[in-house]
Amino acid sequence: MDLFEKLRTNLGPLGSSSRELNAHHYFAFPKLEGELGPHMTFQGKKMLNWSLNNYLGLANHPEVRKVDAEAAAQWGLAYPMGARMMSGNSDLHEQLEQQLASFVGKEDAFLLNYGYQGVMSAIEAVVDYRDVIVYDAECHACLIDGIRLHKAKMGEYYKFNHNDVASLEKNLQRATKKAAEKGGGILVITEGVFGMSGKVGDLKGIVALKEKYDFKLLVDDAHGFGTMGATGAGVGELQGCQDGIDLYFSTFAKSMAAIGAFIAGDHDIIMYLKYNMRSQTYAKALPMPYVIGAMKRLDLIKTQPELREKLWENVRVLQEGLRARGLNIGDTTSPVTPVLLHGVGGIPEVTALVRDMRENMGIFCSIVVYPVVPKGVIMLRIIPTAAHSLEDVEYTLKAFSEVSDKLARGYYQENAQFSRLEGISTVTQAAE
Secondary structure, three states: OOOOHHHHHOOHHHHHHHHHOOOEOOOEOOOEEOOOOOEEEEOOEEEEEOOOOOOOOHHHOHHHHHHHHHHHHHHOOOOOOOOOOOOOOOHHHHHHHHHHHHHOOOOEEEEEOOHHHHHHHHHHHHOOOOOEEEEEOOOOHHHHHHHHHHHHOOOEEEEEOOOOHHHHHHHHHHHHHHHHHHOOOEEEEEEOEOOOOOOEOOHHHHHHHHHOOOOEEEEEOOOOOOOOOOOOOOHHHHHOOHHHOOEEEEEOOOOOOOOOEEEEEOHHHHHHHHHHOHHHHOOOOOOHHHHHHHHHHHHHHHHOHHHHHHHHHHHHHHHHHHHHOOOEOOOOOOOOEEEEOOOOOOHHHHHHHHHHHHHHOOEEOEEEOOOOOOOOOOEEEEOOOOOOOHHHHHHHHHHHHHHHHHHHOOHHHHOHHHOOHHHHHHHHHHHO
């Protein structure tokens, strides 16, 4: 069999849906243009954009743009050359690491090139075949892939029900026996804020189990860093249990509006990671403009709490308004705002809905389906930011009132046949 033949005929679950709906560059790989922010252009039309994880609006903050430009002019994008261990280290890299560690209340931190590969590699480095991983059922793909690396080393792992401390305890009992048999330890993996549902992890409940069980805790707080807690130090700060988090991880791709990531913990453990994380040992160091830019972003998170206050004002008005209109946004207690769609006939119907929002209402938000979320779940994912105005929020609530009404009277089911790209003009005419 030709190795590539199966790739040509089967694009996987997401790719197959895209091909079926002729949706490339519309539902998948869309091209948003113009200045990053709440108002952008999509296929020549102005859109109110709810699909950027730019929580604090730092992407186009004037101070950030100035520092980014000056750092790029001074250093270029090549410096430093080489991996950190060999020839790519600098005082500024280490200075940023200390600032990040201090901010999240840890002894030390390790700066990572990317979040996804970074946390995968951290998991692989921390555990060996003797150790047991216990993880939340709805952990992000980057964590799952790290667990797969553990599996490849013949390591054991158990999955507990999403955000269910009782289920975690049952699996810790199993893991304790298995770890004793193999002479290893236990690593529990969860998230601070779950990026699709917006649920906040019960970190306090998990940390409390340390009184009964011997384990270490790794928390991916990508969506909590900068947004949650009194100072923005994350969900551990919010719940008063930051000290119980042994490895705190976050990416710069959300609140920091940048590239890079970090992992923080005890100094000795971070030193181990610096010498044993393959994704960093064999990769070029983070370029200097990203390092200097991250320092500025972190400084703004610490010194401009009004950014976080504005974010949460928008979050409250939006989420309260959606619930008041009878829309199901689940159990989110974070800025992540999922609109769970019920009573729709499937992908063709919901794509008709999304087309209506984009073409007729000028609202761009992401449609999320399996395998990003469990089978049977269809959601629209809205990300409020500090850059949005209350006028943006009110306009969106009015649009969702119309969407809710159309769902109730079966409008999208009737127009589901026009969900393919070539049916767009027909949908638009019908809506008018």
